[in-house]
Amino acid sequence: MSAPVTSATSAPVLTVATREIPDPGDLIAALPHPEGALAWVRRGEGFVAWGEAARFEGEGAGRMLDADAWWSAVTASAQVTDAVGLPGSGLLALGAFGFDDHTTRPGGLVVPRVVVGRRNTPAGMRAWVTTITPDGAAHPGPDATDATDATDAVVEPLTHPRDVTWSEGSLTAAEWMRRVAGAITRIRDGEAHKVVLARDVWATSAEPLDVRVLAARFAQAYSTTWTFAVDGLVGATPELLVRRERGLVASRVLAGTIRRTGDDEADLAHAAALARSSKDLEEHEFAVASLAESLEPFVASANVPEVPSVLHLPNVMHLATDVTGVLQADGEGRFPSVLRVAAALHPTAAVGGTPRAVAVSLVSEIEGMDRGRYAGPVGWLGADGDGEFCIALRCGSIDREDARRIRLFAGCGIVAASDPRAELDETEAKLEPMRQALLG
């Protein structure tokens, strides 16, 4: 059910209708099949979507801004009836973009055919279904009252991962540590302050992987993170690149990490140590300063807390800073879309390093792999330009040639005081959510 890939000059004309439905409860359970399953869920809110009304595939350095221009054209011609009027109702696209300008997987935007959304409001939980119909296609039944009826879709049984085996990615763990040691030397020599180095690992199941199973496990075990599934990229990220909601922007910077032990008392002591660790605080400061600098041209004012807090996740704890700002309108009173802001912020120091350009070129020189969409922006945007983009972390990308295989990624910020062995352990801690989702 693939729609033709279009360019900014050939935007499709879409008919969109959103109406309220009874609360479907678990959103991910509403996904009828694994093919083309899309998800964006946090604390049980968000949406799942399927089918394809339109698609934009990006290329090169302009991949996000080109997508933004295409989206403007799509939204300008769409006919939208939205009886709900909440963030995420009405016309929407989900997207994931490649980390680097030269990747073979530059990504883009997908406009689904059906979206089921759910959001907690002061008036209680509200839920909706949106149908998006490209030029001339038939509408789903108008009397449908729940998510499944809306599509006439039968929910196919889930396929669980089975007999999962693991194999090395682009580099062995030993070679990766050697490269980290080389990066530390170059940082000490003054080439950069911080470089984020990642590694990949493959997992293979006996059955084709079903993103619904992985997403459900993420949403259950990591409910405070953003569970996402976009074109076979599936994960649970704790890092918000940018949210735009009614003229306000927010971003969560993470940098500085420690593994959880499972012993609450010990973890609290570790959290306190993390908040005092000069290595982690320095790494964190680089990340906050560079985010604030990239955000500056878009905001009339910004609030950048001086001291980070500690974010507790089941597998790790991070130093975290929530930056907020009031967007600056252009001469015609328009705000930049969330995608435009995301394009300017990416890649942050959390996934590239500092200074940005030097760090990103060191990443591609040292890492020896194509990150694809790992560490790139992943999220959604609505017709009004509001939306959320996170950084695609704690995730894996299902192999397009063989759906039994998935490539997992994890990385960490390397600074002068880093130790290669400790960084390898940190990548293992960051791979845990994916490993758990595969093992069940």
Ligand SMILES: C=C(O[C@@H]1C=C(C(=O)O)C=C[C@H]1O)C(=O)O
């Ligand atoms: C690069 C990753 O994580 C990033 C690096 C961190 C660090 O170095 O401390 C912390 C959170 C993320 O910003 C990853 O999870 O793959």
